[in-house]
Amino acid sequence: MTEQSGQSPALDNLSTESRVFPPDPAFTGAANVREGAYxxxxxxxxxxxxxxxxxxxxDAEWSQxxxxxxxxFAKWFVGGKLNVAVNCVDRHVEAGNGDxxxxxxxxxxxxxxxxxxxxxxxxxxxxxxxxxxxxxxxGDxxxxQMPMVPEAIFSMLACARLGLVHSVxxxxxxxxxxxxxxxxxxxxVLITTDGQYRRGAPAPMKDGTDEATAHTPSIEKVVVxxxxxxxxxxxxxxxxxxxxxxxxxxxxxxxxxxDAEHPLFIxxxxxxxxxxxxxxxTSGGYLTQAxxxxxxxxxxxxxxxxxxxxxxxxxxxxxxxxxxxxxANGATQVVYEGTPNTPHEGRHWEIIQQxxxxxxxxxxxxxxxxxxxGADIPEKYDLSSLRVLGSVGEPINPEAWVWYREHIGRxxxxxxxxxxxxxxxxxxxxxxxxxxxxxxGSAQRALxxxxxxxxxxxxxxxAHGGGGYLVLDKPWPSMLRGIWGDPERFRDTYxxxxxxxxFYFAGDGAKYDADGDIWLLGRVDDVMNxxxxxxxxxxVESALVSHPTVAEAAVVGAADETTGQGIVxxxxxxxxxxxxxxxxxxxxxxxxxxxxxxxxxxxxxVVNELPKTRSxxxxxxxxxxxxxxxxxxxxxxxxxxxxxxxxxxGLKDSA
Ligand code: 6R9
Numbered sequence: 001m002t003e004q005s006g007q008s009p010a011l012d013n014l015s016t017e018s019r020v021f022p023p024d025p026a027f028t029g030a031a032n033v034r035e036g037a038y039x040x041x042x043x044x045x046x047x048x049x050x051x052x053x054x055x056x057x058x059d060a061e062w063s064q065x066x067x068x069x070x071x072x073f074a075k076w077f078v079g080g081k082l083n084v085a086v087n088c089v090d091r092h093v094e095a096g097n098g099d100x101x102x103x104x105x106x107x108x109x110x111x112x113x114x115x116x117x118x119x120x121x122x123x124x125x126x127x128x129x130x131x132x133x134x135x136x137x138x139g140d141x142x143x144x145q146m147p148m149v150p151e152a153i154f155s156m157l158a159c160a161r162l163g164l165v166h167s168v169x170x171x172x173x174x175x176x177x178x179x180x181x182x183x184x185x186x187x188x189v190l191i192t193t194d195g196q197y198r199r200g201a202p203a204p205m206k207d208g209t210d211e212a213t214a215h216t217p218s219i220e221k222v223v224v225x226x227x228x229x230x231x232x233x234x235x236x237x238x239x240x241x242x243x244x245x246x247x248x249x250x251x252x253x254x255x256x257x258x259d260a261e262h263p264l265f266i267x268x269x270x271x272x273x274x275x276x277x278x279x280x281x282t283s284g285g286y287l288t289q290a291x292x293x294x295x296x297x298x299x300x301x302x303x304x305x306x307x308x309x310x311x312x313x314x315x316x317x318x319x320x321x322x323x324x325x326x327x328a329n330g331a332t333q334v335v336y337e338g339t340p341n342t343p344h345e346g347r348h349w350e351i352i353q354q355x356x357x358x359x360x361x362x363x364x365x366x367x368x369x370x371x372x373x374g375a376d377i378p379e380k381y382d383l384s385s386l387r388v389l390g391s392v393g394e395p396i397n398p399e400a401w402v403w404y405r406e407h408i409g410r411x412x413x414x415x416x417x418x419x420x421x422x423x424x425x426x427x428x429x430x431x432x433x434x435x436x437x438x439x440x441g442s443a444q445r446a447l448x449x450x451x452x453x454x455x456x457x458x459x460x461x462x463a464h465g466g467g468g469y470l471v472l473d474k475p476w477p478s479m480l481r482g483i484w485g486d487p488e489r490f491r492d493t494y495x496x497x498x499x500x501x502x503f504y505f506a507g508d509g510a511k512y513d514a515d516g517d518i519w520l521l522g523r524v525d526d527v528m529n530x531x532x533x534x535x536x537x538x539x540v541e542s543a544l545v546s547h548p549t550v551a552e553a554a555v556v557g558a559a560d561e562t563t564g565q566g567i568v569x570x571x572x573x574x575x576x577x578x579x580x581x582x583x584x585x586x587x588x589x590x591x592x593x594x595x596x597x598x599x600x601x602x603x604x605x606v607v608n609e610l611p612k613t614r615s616x617x618x619x620x621x622x623x624x625x626x627x628x629x630x631x632x633x634x635x636x637x638x639x640x641x642x643x644x645x646x647x648x649x650g651l652k653d654s655a
């Protein structure tokens with residue numbers, strides 16, 4: 001590896017990427033974490049995590065750090081008691097930081113709201129009193145489908161305060177998707193808004209949730225925040241306005257202590273089958289790793305930094321790095337409601353300039369979009385406050401990494417490429433700013449206290465330079481505790497592939513470089529990654545075949561310059577259905593309605609046949625070749641070897 005300062009031409013090829021960026025000594029001198037942390041944690045992993053758990057305020061001390069006797073079901077900080085919301089809010093007020101801004105909220109139309117920790121305590125207490133007044137008790141599930149408004153964060157924290165289990169459903173998910181998530185978790189209450197701002201205009205929200213809750217027997221109340229002021233349908237006795245319910249509540253709420261393993265939330269994510277998995281997280285271990293990683297990976301200095309994570313609270317990144325990690329650490333952060341190009345393409349840079357944002361955490365798909373919009377846009381703004389840049393959601397290509405560093409980070413801000421999953425709860429693999437010599441495109445090394453390996457099919461660790469599957473070979477505090485209502489699926493999905501070794505199978509391909517640093521190579525299962533969102537091929541296929549004109553469908557993720565992968569669907573139509581543009585449009589819209597606009601296929605290609613093996617498995621590899629305009633690969637395992645010619649010539653005819 002050569003060390004250089006980044007002038008070399010952008011290489012967009014992981015296998016030849018060799019640039020290395022050593023940390024600035026001045027940064028290293030003041031960094032939150034030292035190189036020695038790795039060895040220290042390695043020497044006694046449990047002692048290391050116990051020390052990190054002391055970042056939190058506990059009401060009762062634990063008697064055991066880790067109980068792994070029921071593996072793969074872990075218990076961390078056994079016997080310990082705490083209240084997660086008190087840790088994220090009250091204790092900062094008690095420590096004299098009540099006047100510190102917790103949230104600089106920026107609405108899409110330009111309205112703003114600064115919320116101090118003292119004000120946050122009042123809002124969360126009132127919301128907790130309101131939810132308790134609905135008869136909810138610890139352990140009950142509350143569904144939340146909301147845009148990025150402060151009330152969404154108040155709701156999550158109020159649930160945590162009462163021991164209610166929240167299930168946040170991304171605002172872009174369809175009524176059908178919301179309904180199945182509500183049913184699976186049997187949520188008693190749904191919190192939503194009348195509407196939401198999307199690209200400068202109000203769009204409906206409650207219309208969709210009404211469609212969902214028309215068929216959800218478990219929902220007793222729907223709490224509605226007024227955001228856009230648009231007209232909504234109202235179901236008397238069930239619907240209640242947030243302001244009617246919350247505004248008059250007492251500002252004091254006495255919190256209860258909950259067990260470290262008390263469930264905190266469920267978050268649904270796509271798996272390899274059509275049915276999303278309700279990933280379960282608990283309290284003490286989750287908050288410990290959220291707080292530690294936010295402190296270590298972003299080098300957070302709560303007194304001086306202004307932090308901004310651009311994720312939506314509907315995803316795990318929003319849970320851990322907008323709500324729980326930063327607030328547990330007493331950070332000041334920006335929360336932005338809208339899209340990055342509303343009202344103009346410099347919106348993010350304008351917000352960074354205005355709030356002097358020092359830590360910015362976003363996704364590769366957005367970085368590539370910024371690249372497309374042009375470097376002259378960020379150049380118009382003062383970005384000199386930025387000192388740490390983060391990336392999450394998918395592998396970042398070296399070209400985008402270098403652009404991010406040069407045009408946003410002025411060639412000096414360290415970039416942390418953070419690998420983790422809904423299931424891991426918090427960051428697992430990432431460089432540490434001030435410690436790691438960074439490499440464009442590599443997440444590099446498991447954090448102190450975390451262990452990850454790249455192994456072959458037999459579970460044997462591959463040599464430096466070799467590739468295979470990413471596994472996590474030691475339990476970690478914020479690991480998922482199961483899949484809601486389906487312990488068998490939990491074992492099957494994550495623990496059966498390397499049952500003998502007891503490894504957690506992450507579903508990602510990875511390789512070691514010559515230094516032993518880890519490079520993530522994308523999913524190895526049927527999960528696509530579109531703009532950092534996980535969508536399963538099966539989920540989209542089921543949506544397509546649910547349409548009366550479709551006989552059969554096969555879906556692949558094809559490389560896409562902006563979104564990482566784009567969804568390409570191959571469909572066989574029924575009988576007399578016509579293979580024309582209007583059918584294609586109908587099918588794309590149908591998928592958007594079934595799952596949500598993020599799952600809308602980039603292309604729908606009508607074909608007469610699909611390539612299958614003799615055992616009837618669709619050979620997606622060959623379809624991916626077609627979707628990516630490549631020479632079609634090895635077809636010898638096809639039941640009918642002429643199928644690919646038929647598909648290719650059929651596509652040419654219809655082009
Ligand atoms: C946090 C989050 C998880 C999947 C994961 C992997 C991909 C996330 C990555 C990355 C390479 C990174 N992924 N971060 N791949 N480098 N820095 O995104 O959770 O939505 O559950 O997705 O995303 O494929 O398995 P989630």
